[in-house]
Amino acid sequence: GDSVTQMEGPVTLSEEAFLTINCTYTATGYPSLFWYVQYPGEGLQLLLKATKADDKGSNKGFEATYRKETTSFHLEKGSVQVSDSAVYFCALSDRGATGYSTLTFGKGTMLLVSP
Amino acid sequence: GAGVSQSPRYKVAKRGQDVALRCDPISGHVSLFWYQQALGQGPEFLTYFQNEAQLDKSGLPSDRFFAERPEGSVSTLKIQRTQQEDSAVYLCASSLALAGEDSPLHFGNGTRLTVT
Numbered sequence A: 001g002d003s004v005t006q007m008e009g010p011v012t013l014s015e016e017a018f019l020t021i022n023c024t025y026t027a028t029g030y031p032s033l034f035w036y037v038q039y040p041g042e043g044l045q046l047l048l049k050a051t052k053a054d055d056k057g058s059n060k061g062f063e064a065t066y067r068k069e070t071t072s073f074h075l076e077k078g079s080v081q082v083s084d085s086a087v088y089f090c091a092l093s094d095r096g097a098t099g100y101s102t103l104t105f106g107k108g109t110m111l112l113v114s115p
Numbered sequence B: 001g002a003g004v005s006q007s008p009r010y011k012v013a014k015r016g017q018d019v020a021l022r023c024d025p026i027s028g029h030v031s032l033f034w035y036q037q038a039l040g041q042g043p044e045f046l047t048y049f050q051n052e053a054q055l056d057k058s059g060l061p062s063d064r065f066f067a068e069r070p071e072g073s074v075s076t077l078k079i080q081r082t083q084q085e086d087s088a089v090y091l092c093a094s095s096l097a098l099a100g101e102d103s104p105l106h107f108g109n110g111t112r113l114t115v116t
Helices: none
Strands: A003-006 A011-014 A019-021 A023-026 A032-038 A045-050 A056-059 A062-065 A075-077 A086-093 A103-105 A109-114 B005-007 B010-013 B019-024 B031-037 B044-050 B053-056 B065-068 B075-079 B088-095 B111-115
Touching: A003 A086, A003 A103, A011 A019, A019 A109, A023 A032, A023 A086, A032 A056, A032 A062, A045 A062, A103 B044, B005 B088, B010 B019, B019 B088, B019 B111, B031 B075, B044 B065, B044 B075, B075 B088
Parallel strands: A011 A109, B010 B111
Antiparallel strands: A003 A023, A019 A075, A032 A045, A032 A086, A045 A056, A056 A062, A062 A075, A086 A103, A086 A109, B005 B019, B019 B075, B031 B044, B031 B088, B044 B053, B065 B075, B088 B111
């Protein structure tokens, strides 16, 4: 079945450092890929998405490129802020034969940014 | 505007008790999902509703778990005879369009269930 693997955390960075959170996936079809973020005490929020190979999703300075050849969707940001401290989840959505699709999530990676 | 609302925010149950968790989706949203998130894990799919129809319940871990959405809006997830392994955060999410269509999924803040 479908699965998502992301790097374990916590990832601890200083403010303005470069961020990479690795994510790889396994899927039988042609999934859409997502990054969700969960800030402390809040619900999951969609951060960015990509629906086909070579698409780049971007939002709030974060980027991720759908790489079909390496089955990856790594999250990057050039300069993190303290307010980026949160848990980040990589996820995929694969419609399959049912005609509808549900999200399959990775385990999440906690990011801690210090001033 | 109002988002997805879940209640209660926290629930403590003694092993063997029944619990009911409520989800109020965004008004007009067709699709509704329940996910279970164990500590330190990502959310795992439980069940999916399209309006009042439960189209997929393949993720429900046992027959002690039951979900309904009788009028196509509010949904209730019921867990009978709770066990310690049921302790988790239960997330509800809704979407305007059918699952798989390009419509963002809106998550509630979840209900944290602790079974003692």
